[in-house]
Amino acid sequence: MSLIVQKYGGTSMGSPERIREVARRVERFVKEGHQVVVVVSAMSGETNRLLALAKELNPDPDPRELDVIASTGEQVSIGLLALALHKLGVKAKSCTGFQVRILTDDAYSKARILSIDEENMRRDLATGHVVVVAGFQGIDAKGNITTLGRGGSDTTGVALAAALTADECQIYTDVDGVYTTDPRVCPDARRLDTITFEEMLELASLGSKVLQIRSVEFAGKYKVKLRVLSSFTDVNSTDMGTLITFEEDQNMEQAIISGIAFNRDEAKITVVGVPDRPGVAFAILGPVADANIEVDMIIQNASIEGMTDFSFTVHRNDFKRTMQILESNVKPAIGARAIVGDDKIAKVSLVGIGMRTHAGIASKMFRSLSEERINIQMISTSEIKTSVVVDEKYMELAVRVLHKAFELDKPATEERMKA
Amino acid sequence: MSLIVQKYGGTSMGSPERIREVARRVERFVKEGHQVVVVVSAMSGETNRLLALAKELNPDPDPRELDVIASTGEQVSIGLLALALHKLGVKAKSCTGFQVRILTDDAYSKARILSIDEENMRRDLATGHVVVVAGFQGIDAKGNITTLGRGGSDTTGVALAAALTADECQIYTDVDGVYTTDPRVCPDARRLDTITFEEMLELASLGSKVLQIRSVEFAGKYKVKLRVLSSFTDVNSTDMGTLITFEEDQNMEQAIISGIAFNRDEAKITVVGVPDRPGVAFAILGPVADANIEVDMIIQNASIEGMTDFSFTVHRNDFKRTMQILESNVKPAIGARAIVGDDKIAKVSLVGIGMRTHAGIASKMFRSLSEERINIQMISTSEIKTSVVVDEKYMELAVRVLHKAFELDKPATEERMKA
Numbered sequence: 001m002s003l004i005v006q007k008y009g010g011t012s013m014g015s016p017e018r019i020r021e022v023a024r025r026v027e028r029f030v031k032e033g034h035q036v037v038v039v040v041s042a043m044s045g046e047t048n049r050l051l052a053l054a055k056e057l058n059p060d061p062d063p064r065e066l067d068v069i070a071s072t073g074e075q076v077s078i079g080l081l082a083l084a085l086h087k088l089g090v091k092a093k094s095c096t097g098f099q100v101r102i103l104t105d106d107a108y109s110k111a112r113i114l115s116i117d118e119e120n121m122r123r124d125l126a127t128g129h130v131v132v133v134a135g136f137q138g139i140d141a142k143g144n145i146t147t148l149g150r151g152g153s154d155t156t157g158v159a160l161a162a163a164l165t166a167d168e169c170q171i172y173t174d175v176d177g178v179y180t181t182d183p184r185v186c187p188d189a190r191r192l193d194t195i196t197f198e199e200m201l202e203l204a205s206l207g208s209k210v211l212q213i214r215s216v217e218f219a220g221k222y223k224v225k226l227r228v229l230s231s232f233t234d235v236n237s238t239d240m241g242t243l244i245t246f247e248e249d250q251n252m253e254q255a256i257i258s259g260i261a262f263n264r265d266e267a268k269i270t271v272v273g274v275p276d277r278p279g280v281a282f283a284i285l286g287p288v289a290d291a292n293i294e295v296d297m298i299i300q301n302a303s304i305e306g307m308t309d310f311s312f313t314v315h316r317n318d319f320k321r322t323m324q325i326l327e328s329n330v331k332p333a334i335g336a337r338a339i340v341g342d343d344k345i346a347k348v349s350l351v352g353i354g355m356r357t358h359a360g361i362a363s364k365m366f367r368s369l370s371e372e373r374i375n376i377q378m379i380s381t382s383e384i385k386t387s388v389v390v391d392e393k394y395m396e397l398a399v400r401v402l403h404k405a406f407e408l409d410k411p412a413t414e415e416r417m418k419a
Numbered sequence: 420m421s422l423i424v425q426k427y428g429g430t431s432m433g434s435p436e437r438i439r440e441v442a443r444r445v446e447r448f449v450k451e452g453h454q455v456v457v458v459v460s461a462m463s464g465e466t467n468r469l470l471a472l473a474k475e476l477n478p479d480p481d482p483r484e485l486d487v488i489a490s491t492g493e494q495v496s497i498g499l500l501a502l503a504l505h506k507l508g509v510k511a512k513s514c515t516g517f518q519v520r521i522l523t524d525d526a527y528s529k530a531r532i533l534s535i536d537e538e539n540m541r542r543d544l545a546t547g548h549v550v551v552v553a554g555f556q557g558i559d560a561k562g563n564i565t566t567l568g569r570g571g572s573d574t575t576g577v578a579l580a581a582a583l584t585a586d587e588c589q590i591y592t593d594v595d596g597v598y599t600t601d602p603r604v605c606p607d608a609r610r611l612d613t614i615t616f617e618e619m620l621e622l623a624s625l626g627s628k629v630l631q632i633r634s635v636e637f638a639g640k641y642k643v644k645l646r647v648l649s650s651f652t653d654v655n656s657t658d659m660g661t662l663i664t665f666e667e668d669q670n671m672e673q674a675i676i677s678g679i680a681f682n683r684d685e686a687k688i689t690v691v692g693v694p695d696r697p698g699v700a701f702a703i704l705g706p707v708a709d710a711n712i713e714v715d716m717i718i719q720n721a722s723i724e725g726m727t728d729f730s731f732t733v734h735r736n737d738f739k740r741t742m743q744i745l746e747s748n749v750k751p752a753i754g755a756r757a758i759v760g761d762d763k764i765a766k767v768s769l770v771g772i773g774m775r776t777h778a779g780i781a782s783k784m785f786r787s788l789s790e791e792r793i794n795i796q797m798i799s800t801s802e803i804k805t806s807v808v809v810d811e812k813y814m815e816l817a818v819r820v821l822h823k824a825f826e827l828d829k830p831a832t833e834e835r836m837k838a
Contacts, residue, residue, distance in 0.1 A: 016475045050495060056435045058502035065505075068513050069498035072491035076469060079488035083477035086484075094487050098517060099562055120562075143518055143539075 007157030042073025063108035177242035256354030273337025426576030461492025482527035596661035675773030692756025
């Protein structure tokens with residue numbers, strides 16, 4: 001007998017018929033002899049409906065009250081799923097965030113989990129119940145209702161799995177696992193049976209929307225075995241989706257490159273003619289950070305005759321604001337020659353844990369792109385990823401070219417693994 | 420400065436526009452210098468929507484889970500009203516049942532309030548906040564969410580007023596007070612400025628749907644000054660609806676008859692030819708009570724030659740079941756001659772605290788009805804009401820005849836009061 005935490009998202013819970021499907025899936029695991037804790041999101045559309053109501057009454061709503069309102073979506077879901085399980089003869093009991101006692105900080109709408117009291121859940125599991133827990137929500141030390149922010153139900157699932165030292169945390173979604181890249185962009189994209197935690201982290205942060213990044217971090221921190229599966233396969237399907245493993249794990253299929261992530265949410269900005277002296281990077285990015293603008297890639301080239309150019313990327317929504325800050329504050333202060341920007345760019349990243357021990361990945365990447373005459377505007381590398389910025393109109397082409405060049409359409413073979 | 424508890428029902432909270440109206444009304448009282456605790460219901464239609472979803476998943480739903488689901492309606496309302504108040508610049512904070520800590524028993528869907536911790540509310544009031552509390556809900560000793568049943572928000576309002584020893588509990592509804600009878604049945608019906616608690620109790624239990632009976636009982640028990648007002652009047656209207664007073668209160672306008680209640684939800688049943696011996700009433704009503712059927716009027720006439728007839732009324736929905744119980748269990752057991760029933764009846768009741776000290780009310784009632792050739796099938800009296808059962812087709816006529824006979828269309832005058 002295992003203890004399994006399953007998480008079902010809003011699409012999986014989107015209608016009474018879908019909820020009945022979820023109940024049947026849970027029932028299957030119960031019948032196989034497992035103890036099951038289920039974490040659910042609000043029915044799809046519900047959270048948006050509630051937030052729209054709130055915004056209609058107050059365009060600048062207090063986050064405390066937003067959380068009071070938004071958290072009801074999950075509360076309805078737990079009750080409905082418990083009823084659907086009862087209908088199948090499965091013992092089940094619902095639990096809100098405060099009933100479990102999922103203690104968070106008081107950062108409304110983006111709270112972080114501080115601790116989980118697993119006693120209530122253990123007691124209900126011991127009496128043969130499926131415990132159905134509201135995702136996305138918690139309670140702070142003063143008894144205020146908090147939410148973990150969008151996608152927070154994944155985090156709830158992983159956190160409960162960690163607190164209960166569950167054997168596995170299964171994240172059910174509308175895709176059947178993690179792919180080498182987005183199949184809509186590259187039809188040859190292949191489903192991975194396993195992926196390492198670090199790769200998943202890069203793929204998630206770079207725009208693969210399968211899992212929320214915080215939940216992956218959480219899983220890594222607490223070594224929770226995380227599995228991504230589809231809630232749209234047949235209830236009795238033996239397909240086990242993609243398992244997210246940890247680096248320490250041995251004997252696993254290990255390709256050099258696991259996938260290709262991409263992102264067209266960014267804009268690049270270059271400060272031209274920057275004097276190459278200490279403190280300049282801070283003089284540029286300090287005012288940007290003060291304005292709560294997040295910076296992604298940062299590149300500064302070697303200087304020539306005491307002058308250099310300094311480039312970075314920000315979210316496209318922050319592009320104009322960042323340009324203004326640089327023009328009005330930074331440019332005069334450091335005596336830069338010009339500020340130039342471009343918000344029609346895309347970032348394409350090769351991700352792979354094998355990359356760190358294999359030379360030649362970057363050069364193969366650059367050669368493949370150049371053969372298609374795709375100009376590389378910026379480059380940034382880390383141990384397990386290599387990212388390039390290209391004109392956004394070449395993004396799909398770049399993804400497909402790289403997917404083919406690194407043979408991601410083929411299962412990892414001994415040969416490829418050692419390539 | 421007074422402390423006022425205001426309760427707004429589902430119709431008053433029915434749309435963002437209506438919620439803004441409520442916020443403006445609350446703001447007015449705050450500006451007048453009062454401390455305000457607001458109790459709200461779910462937006463109209465919301466509870467039914469949620470219960471329909473639940474029933475779709477499980478036609479025989481577990482009441483614990485129903486309460487988890489249904490209680491979200493009020494939780495959304497408190498958040499929305501708090502946001503609407505913020506928009507007007509009014510400090511406000513929402514509170515769910517568990518956050519106030521409204522402790523109830525564990526009778527899901529019809530829980531009773533055991534105690535209220537007013538400390539959290541007092542702290543928020545002290546810092547100048549309007550406290551917006553979710554009606555209809557509470558929490559049991561084990562931390563399960565409970566609801567007080569339909570109309571329970573009135574009870575929440577009164578209970579909070581009692582716990583806080585508020586100066587007044589204002590129940591806002593879609594009518595502007597308590598009328599001498601239903602204006603739809605009798606166009607001459609007149610709004611009362613005051614009514615005693617006992618009269619209100621009779622009017623409520625007899626079918627005037629203005630206030631939920633449990634809330635009135637609660638108000639009487641804790642001597643909460645209760646006022647019924649309309650949330651559809653102008654926000655600055657000085658109309659103060661109907662105040663519900665207590666018998667001890669002196670110097671009040673006091674008519675003999677306050678109003679006429681009516682009810683066509685009942686059916687009458689007569690056990691014919693019952694031996695007049697001890698234990699017979701119990702032999703008849705015991706099996707009925709065992710089946711959880713509530714009995715309203717009970718009439719047993721004096722016996723003639725050791726035999727009598729025994730009549731009572733039940734809710735129309737219980738009519739068939741009651742007839743079956745009597746036919747199969749009671750009739751053979753006590754040797755009654757026959758069981759006859761009629762579910763096409765109506766009950767019409769004169770209610771008035773002055774009645775107890777005035778003779779002739781009943782005879783005037785019977786005379787007025789006989790003049791219109793309305794046959795009286797059953798009669799039952801108490802200290803402050805006289806009820807008759809008539810053929811349901813005469814109900815409206817009976818109400819109008821009595822309303823005129825007792826001059827309820829005219830304000831109480833010294834003369835009428837002493838009549």
